[in-house]
Amino acid sequence: MISRQPRIVVIGAGIIGSAIAYNLAIRGADVLLVDEGHKPGSGVTGRAFGWINVINGTPGETSYALWREAIAEYQRLKVALPEALSLARAGSLLWRATSQETEQLADLHLRADEDVELLKSDVVAELEPCLRRVPECAVFSRNDLALDPAQLAGTFVTTAVAAGASARFDEKVAAIETASGRVTGIRFSGGTVEADVVVMASGSGIKGLAGGIGIDTGIATSPALLLRYACSVPVINHILRGSRLEVRQASDNTLIVAKSYVEDGAENGPQMLGERTLAVMRDELDLPDDVMLTSADIGNRPIFGDGLPRLGFLPQVGGLYVAAGHPGVILAPLVGRLTAEEILDGRRTELLPSPK
Ligand SMILES: Cc1cc2nc3c(=O)[nH]c(=O)nc-3n(C[C@H](O)[C@H](O)[C@H](O)COP(=O)(O)OP(=O)(O)OC[C@H]3O[C@@H](n4cnc5c(N)ncnc54)[C@H](O)[C@@H]3O)c2cc1C
Secondary structure, three states: OOOOOOEEEEEOOOHHHHHHHHHHHOOOOEEEEEOOOOOOOOOHHHHOOOEEOOOOOOOOOHHHHHHHHHHHHHHHHHHHOHHHHOOOEEEEEEOOOOHHHHHHHHHHHHHOOOOEEEEEHHHHHHHOOOEOOOOOEEEEEEEEEEOOHHHHHHHHHHHHHHOOOEEEOOOOOOEEEEEOOEEEEEEEOOEEEEOOEEEEOOHHHHHHHHHOOOOOOOOEEEEEEEEEEEOOOOOOOOEEEOOOOEEEEOOOOOEEEEEEOOOOOHHHOHHHHHHHHHHHHHHHEOOOOOOEEEEEEEEEEEEOOOOOOEEEEOOOOEOEEEEEOOOHHHHHHHHHHHHHHHHHHOOOOOOOOOOO
């Protein structure tokens, strides 16, 4: 039994660990955030598209209720920490290969009581004058957000530190230390830090850290590709997801595209896919001549077999907490609050099963 405040170490300053550190720190907890990268969002968070939505969820599935709650948490964040979302853009337009499929998509989400609307082509053309092939109809999901996930992680960390948390970067955690079935701290190459609670929010790095103390969390990774294109002028106003393209434009006009990725030789490597995607974009959008590919990065998304995130104390080692899962950017603010509530108040969420 600990009579003083628990010393909490959070491993990983991706979007998940940063949100957890923020939620713990604003409640006055003793928290240290550690990352092997040199700034927040150095892992897959820095390669995420940044689409906050439920329109890509499927009403009726277990994960759907969680997504809805996660979106509601973003609304709370807007009030609690307005600077976190100051650059976020609202709204997305989606359409499928046929109008019938697009209508079905709208219908599915309208029946789930979401704030979506089926727009006719003339309205779509007005919203997005750059479209060269305006679909007959598109679903407008007006409350979706597009944001920079690494920047959001940075705001969480800055606010956590201002509230009294410590943060250490460029420090890789080599191992989690345990004694008599409990965590006692973490080990770096240069020494150890004592802790009563260790939160593994290290994304794909959880496998190695947990494996080091004989625990298989079941975490796996799934690659996806993030393409960035320099562009000199504003071109699109919302996230666009058509049958051939998923694209948004950042506040500095960079065009950002997310794609699924399967390793399949140089012809289908990141660079070549990036160039081919630019040809598709030119076909779909009126782009200035100067648009060019600036980066093509593969990100390894931490994911579990059932698609659901994991959040909670592991039964094998006292004080060891795991927080990971897909889609991490959507879930992060909610995961941050739920984790703080479980660690500080002993209140467990019913939204998710406990980790095994
Ligand atoms: C192309 C692409 C598009 C995506 N689009 C979206 C989207 O639109 N919306 C969405 O919600 N999700 C999206 N995702 C998924 C999203 O990126 C992830 O779910 C999320 O970023 C996971 O965050 P994380 O904090 O768990 O992991 P990470 O960001 O990987 O953070 C883990 C951190 O732990 C650190 N770390 C690891 N091991 C150690 C160690 N031993 N010691 C110290 N530090 C360590 C790493 O440096 C890293 O910073 C996308 C992913 C990709 C690749």
